Amino acid sequence: MPLSTPEWPGAHRSAAAFTFDVDAEAGAIAFDHTAVDRMSLMTHQQYGPTVAVPKLLAMLRCQDVQATFFVPGYTAELHPDIVKALIEDGHEIGHHGYLHENTRGMSEQDEADMIDRGLDALDAVAGVRPVGYRAPWWEYNWHTTKLLADRGFHYDSSLLDGDAPYLFAGEGMTDAQALVEIPIDWALDDWEQYAFYPGWTGSGVIESPNKALELWSLEAQASHAAGGCFVLTNHPFISGRPSRLTALETLIERVKGLDGVWITTLEQIAEHARTVTTDVHRHQRLPDPGPLPGQPGSTTAPPTAQERPDATDHQYVTTTGA
Numbered sequence: 001m002p003l004s005t006p007e008w009p010g011a012h013r014s015a016a017a018f019t020f021d022v023d024a025e026a027g028a029i030a031f032d033h034t035a036v037d038r039m040s041l042m043t044h045q046q047y048g049p050t051v052a053v054p055k056l057l058a059m060l061r062c063q064d065v066q067a068t069f070f071v072p073g074y075t076a077e078l079h080p081d082i083v084k085a086l087i088e089d090g091h092e093i094g095h096h097g098y099l100h101e102n103t104r105g106m107s108e109q110d111e112a113d114m115i116d117r118g119l120d121a122l123d124a125v126a127g128v129r130p131v132g133y134r135a136p137w138w139e140y141n142w143h144t145t146k147l148l149a150d151r152g153f154h155y156d157s158s159l160l161d162g163d164a165p166y167l168f169a170g171e172g173m174t175d176a177q178a179l180v181e182i183p184i185d186w187a188l189d190d191w192e193q194y195a196f197y198p199g200w201t202g203s204g205v206i207e208s209p210n211k212a213l214e215l216w217s218l219e220a221q222a223s224h225a226a227g228g229c230f231v232l233t234n235h236p237f238i239s240g241r242p243s244r245l246t247a248l249e250t251l252i253e254r255v256k257g258l259d260g261v262w263i264t265t266l267e268q269i270a271e272h273a274r275t276v277t278t279d280v281h282r283h284q285r286l287p288d289p290g291p292l293p294g295q296p297g298s299t300t301a302p303p304t305a306q307e308r309p310d311a312t313d314h315q316y317v318t319t320t321g322a
């Protein structure tokens, strides 16, 4: 089941992984293809692979940490030397779409084509065949698991229902075909702390690295105490800025100071989880209850004030009307 805690190898009591999604230009272009006309925005995104990744590599080398980098195929084609540098330093390369596509509502065939195009790009650029997948925007579909299993992936890291890895199988799959899920959490993503670009993303609030460091340190400590798996998601174009990079290095030093934590790649965590886990979880697709009265698509008018139950009984909630 998703909430169980696996045994960790040797004397380790918990696991921690530092992961980086190299969205770069693709992250903005997938949102709006005319972003290519915005020179300043493109430089903001190019800061990731061209300026931040070399600094990140130096820091990770200094800290002796192996990380997992999820690289869209488009990023790999634009920045082949960066992908090769990641591999040279022993980091894991994972799949992150081709153009960081928004896969919400994407058909199975379109998603299959996207995954294949991403695989082809990583192979052509660096001869690498990833075993791990992370859906762009963590937008994973009910049919995605089977697509990944058919292509030989070992694990995914896009779902949000666990504190530790678990085995899972999708629709039409046997238990023997199960993948490992290594769950993530929006609170452990740097985008929500720092990201802002006018006309594209963010609220305009840019948090202090001290606040992010506190948030992530607390989660790392609690995850360690519970024997869980801490997975941080950073983006080089976001967390490669000087003060954020310093805070990230401080976090890594703190995590390394936790007694018995296993800091490694998601691939290593997935391979271990497969050896100590037997239960295969199957996520259940919920029936669509249809729109509430008054919502788009509803044929029923919203309730009047007289019909609406007392607000304290919580039996009827609508977002329309006061």
Ligand SMILES: [Zn+2]
Pocket: 021, 022, 023, 027, 096, 100, 136, 137
């Ligand atoms: Zn991404």
